[in-house]
Amino acid sequence: MMEYTKPNVLKKHLTDLFEESKVSVFSKDKDYISALRTEAIAQFDKKGFPSGKDESWRGTDLKKVLSKGYQQFLHPQNQDIDLSKLFICEVHNFDTDILSLLNGWMVNGYARLKTFENGTIIGSLAEAMEEYPELINEYYNKSDKINEHSFSSLNTAFAIDGVFIYVPDGVQVDRAIQMVSIINHDENLLVQNRNLIILGNNSSLTFVQCDDSTNKLTSLNNSVTEFFIGENSNLDHTKLQNLNNKSTLINSTYINQDANSNVSTNAISLNGGLIRNNINVALNGQGSNANVYGLYLMDDKQHIDNRVYIDHKVANCTSSELFKGILDDEASGIFNGHIMVRKDAQNTNAFQNNNNILLKDTATIDTLPFLEIYADDVKCSHGATIGQLDLEAMFYLRSRGISEDNARMLLMYAFATEVINNISIDPLRERIDDMVKKRLRGELSICDTCVLHCGSPEKEVHFDIDLSKI
């Protein structure tokens, strides 16, 4: 494996790789897909990887990450590992359909693409590109602003597989769908999976997206997920990120909402060397509502960067953002929320809140809550705070005989629950609740088998606190 020294070398490597693949792997593509790829690689070539001078990447230094060499699989790999051992993830008592991705590829042995009686299609994007060209043509890469980000362009150029979900009009998918993307490879790996989720009118879906690593090796995951939400439809989306300290996750989510649709998306970042969540919400139809939540618990030298762009394009929409984070050790964090209210998007309500706790002098946080407003009949507000655990609350707990460690834990947990409580599925919330507790106690590292610690789901997590004393 060659080691690169500059991001430019990696860029050159990727553009070269694209030229090679054009005549091999990508030669079977449908015309519009290859047109998209060619356009996207040109965009990427023009813009290159974002640098520290790029305003939207200020504070997140990719130099180290991009100075490494990465291998990229353009074919599915047959790994000699027991897949059933890797994918035993299941939230206890939580009935889900699991779609597993290993190193960016849908895992064999599971149905590659399944069409249900009610018309729902769930499975691999690669397969869907073959079988449902009309759907792909209508939606794929059609998200607002998707071509403005060079990482997304890079993804479009190389993307082959990922999750594809189509929910027809009037269908409520009652079983939650869980996507588990696992990276397990013994060399530096670049993974670029692509997910496309389409909801027709009057439908609903619960989608859980987990990103995990199963070893301690370096990886760069550049993942793009597009959501198209039809009129009166509901999406409940939870992202769970638990990666090793050498992984980099660039997770771009594009949500496009039609009239009266309702989206709740929750990004829970528990571990990861460098995590960047790009969340773009376009409120295209009147009466739509988006709730964007996030929780990040970072320590060591981890870095978290959450960028949320909510575009109120039409009147009568509402959005609300809540991001909370606790940073320990030498961890660093960035939050940038940008609410855009277009001209004529009257009667908009938009709220944004970011709260941070720094536990050590070596931890840092930058928060940039932006409002850009071109309509007058609006109610917009944002708040941002940076601080510590409340000393008075601490004193209160201590005076009731709770040890300092436990009191601190309890306060941090209380701080985090405001976000966790927004998760609507009870078993999932309980599981995440447990994970957060473990994380706060320093017990949660990347799991040896998988993120959800299903190895011992029955083991509950308790604080050693007699709550009756409080």
Place this chain on the structure above:
Amino acid sequence: MSKKNNILDEVTQGEYKYGFVTDIETETAPKGLTEDTIRFISGKKKEPEFMLEFRLKAFRHWQKLKEPTWAHISHPPIDYQDIIYYAAPKKKKELESLDQVDPDLLETFKKLGISLEEQKRLSGVAVDAVIDSVSVKTTFQDTLSKHGIIFCSFSEAVTNHPDLVKKHMGSVVPYTDNYFAALNSSVFSDGSFCYIPKGVRCPIELSTYFRINAANTGQFERTLIIAEDDSYVSYMEGCTAPMRDENQLHAAIVEIVAMNNAEVKYSTVQNWYPGNKDGVGGIYNFVTKRGMCKGTNSKIAWTQVETGSAITWKYPSCILLGNNSIGEFYSVAVTNNHQQADTGSKMIHIGKNTKSTIISKGISAGFSNNSYRGLVKITKRAGNSRNFSQCDSLLLGDKCGAHTFPYIKADNKSSVIEHEATTSKISDDQLFYCNQRGISTENAIGLIVNGYAKEVLSQLPMEFAVEAQKLLQIMLEGSVG
């Protein structure tokens, strides 16, 4: 509804009352900017060698820079070779008293409502009047000198107090700071200089009045305020310009140094010509203002009322270097018609236990865009620091924009930062409540806007508060449709 619209028309068509031109003979440099222009300016002012050196260094640096584009403003490119960099009212000899000042000039200031004479008699404010970036007359110098206070034009300071100038000029805003600071450092023509010695509490308010008069000129003035240990000064700045169809550039620098226990209060009512209601003409106001709380327990407070200028690009800042130092920023920025404002504050906490407050109230009407942009940075060693920021925007009309771009950075665990911002319009409920109690819509809006801005206006010295309130009413009353 039609009644409301009438009021709107009245207000938005209200003329800029300071837009006259005074016919004073001026002496100008040729158009364009080269090293020769700088030598010309420096020579004209009979400056010592170190000043010319400083200017040339700044100019060479400026040539390497590019105009910044990050602000939320747009304007046609500025041709820096099409500007006259030096324009001075012709004067024959040094003036001893007001009687010797050009009567036309006195008339100008009378029209502006700051008749130098009247000011002297009634309000007891020392005024340094600057026309086309050359200081015309400073009042009250004798009284001030009794206390050891130096308040004079920048040029005089260069001649009479070169050590002080040498020591402090560029110490807060170095010429390398930004594009417009470099430009100003190379071509600045005059400005005000103020020195408050140790332990002195300046008995009267100091004031500078800036006036652009000549056409095609840029105004580049420079203010330096030094407050030694245990001193106090309240400083005011006002400005107006004639109505012209072309855009004129104003790029000033204000530097403040506050030593141990010193306090400086700097208030501005900025009322440069904003252009006509179609957005033609007006001043480009690209200003760098920064204060350094160098000593422990020092305090710098900026208060600004921004109503004028076609474009405002201005971020009065505080560097809180001394332990326990305090920085404050109070701002009301009003934009109407096609005005653009990108303004806010920077608070850099370096010393321990430092505190800062930012209160910013933006009001946008017409087709204008009004942005708050600010930075709060708490460095690693600034333990136990505290910041509170509040940025509110009020929208009057559906064609204007109000934006907030705060940057908040914390690098230690013991500091607390709070930031909040809201954007809203005057609600029908509020108007209805006032109407119901017999207050006309026009008065109700005046009441609500003044109430909205009160937190900031109350920080202004009395003379300014009155002017600012009047300005607010002229600009906005009734502009809710």
